[in-house]
Amino acid sequence: MKWEELTVFEKSLLLGTLLGDGTITRTKAKMAPKNGLQYREHFSVKQMEYREWKLKTAPQIFEGIRVRKTGTSAELFSRKDELFTWLREQCYDERKKRIPVHLLEECTHPVFLLALYLDDGSLSLTKSTRSRLNQMIITPHIYLYLQAFYPEELEMLSEFIERTFHHRFVLSRRSDGHFYTLRIQKTEEAIRFLNEFSSYAYAIPTMRKKLDWDYRLQLEREKYPEMTVIASKAKNDYTAEEIDFIIKAKQNGMTDAAIAQQLDRTYWSVVYKWQDIKKNHLKEEIFSYAY
Template sequence: MEWDELTVFEKSLLLGTLLGDGTITRSKAKVTPKNGLQYREHFSVKQMEYREWKLRSAPRIFKGIKIRKTGTSAELYSEKDDLFTWLRAQCYDGRKKHIPIRLLEDCIHPVFLLALYLDDGSLSLTKSTRSKLNQMIITPHIYLYLQAFYPEELEVLSSFIARTFHHHFVLSRRSDGHFYTLRIQKTEEAIRFLNEFAPYAYAIPSMRKKLDWDYRLQLEREQHPDMTVISSKAKNDYTANEIEFIIQAKQNGMTDAAIAQQIGRTYWSVVYKWQDIKKNYLKEDRGVYVY
């Protein structure tokens, strides 16, 4: 099998999970085996459902799952194939894994970002209280723990994600690896990220806490029944007049950059707000756009 024979979905899932938890075996022989190298992914059996989803989603890539003798861990694996021999050359320098920049443009299905997040990402919560109002405010933070890669590679990956999937990650300092990982900086963007991938929680219920923001917020409310638990709001929320201006400007063909300059917002803020407007404001009775 060759890379160009794979579908966009298969390429996106394979590369996303290879940059995450996946590895490609390294032959000890001086000559690569005739039938090629093999993909392997070790994981805790607690995450079995997620790996079974991968296996079902890409049966041409993944062959099966083996549970180890201890019963606490398992391995998702592929057949040996020349595809993985080729991919190892693209993604590895000796034992060191790198981001294959030139392959990113082939991975434009959102499952690429989903695999990165479910493999190596986390939903972290900040909690603050207002005692006088008996409120607890929950703020979500999205991280991709990719500190094994060099910051220069993460910059390129961040730009690709922003350009392709319209989610803006920035470099964040760490004390391990190459000292940087990726995170979504703004609350509004973190919630939008979760809302976009929430439908996958139906296919992978064990990942619902990590994918479904409304569900996660409800769990927090159940854990604090004596308090009013609310989601934090983004600073500098858009006014109704700004939203109406963006809709009218889009109708008139104005660019995001021009809109941003006109209303005094950043370019990326307008890009993300337009995604939100299309999803939550443009109802059928408005008759503004048809998608």
């Protein structure tokens, strides 16, 4: 089997999951075996339904699932094939997994992004209360925990995702791996992301909490029956132009008060936004600035 023989769906699913939880077996021999290398993916049996969905939707790629003797983990695997020998050359530098940027343009089916999210992403919730109104506000955050890759790779991946699927992910600081992962920055964009993939919750019911925003919000309401639980709505969010202005203004030594006046924002809004920029933007880490 060759890469060119796969459909766009198969390429997208395979590369998405290979950048996520999937691996391609190595061999100690100098030459790969004649029948090729093998794809493997270890997972908890709690996520069995998701891997069964992969097996069902791409039987040309995946061959089966083995449950380990402990009964708590399992493995999705392929047959040995020259395709995986070739893919290992594209996706690995020695033992380190890399993002094969040259293959991304062939992976234009949304299942690429779905696999990345379900394999290595999370839906994180921020909760805040308004005691006077007896309200709890739930804010969703979408993360792709890809810190094993270099920031330059993540930037190119982010650009591909935005160009192809129209979802904007930005780099976010972490303390492990290569110190960066990807996240959706704006609340309305996080909800739009979930709404786009919510239909897959019917095919993979165990992933519904991670895919269906209305369902997840209802679960939170059931947790706090004594409160009015609502989804946050972003108001007056900073535009890309405003963020660029803040970065350049800080580089030029402009104070927060002057920036706030220029943007018609409050002083503390600018202070908090600058902290967010420093923490989550790759190229805005070290600046000399004044308050």
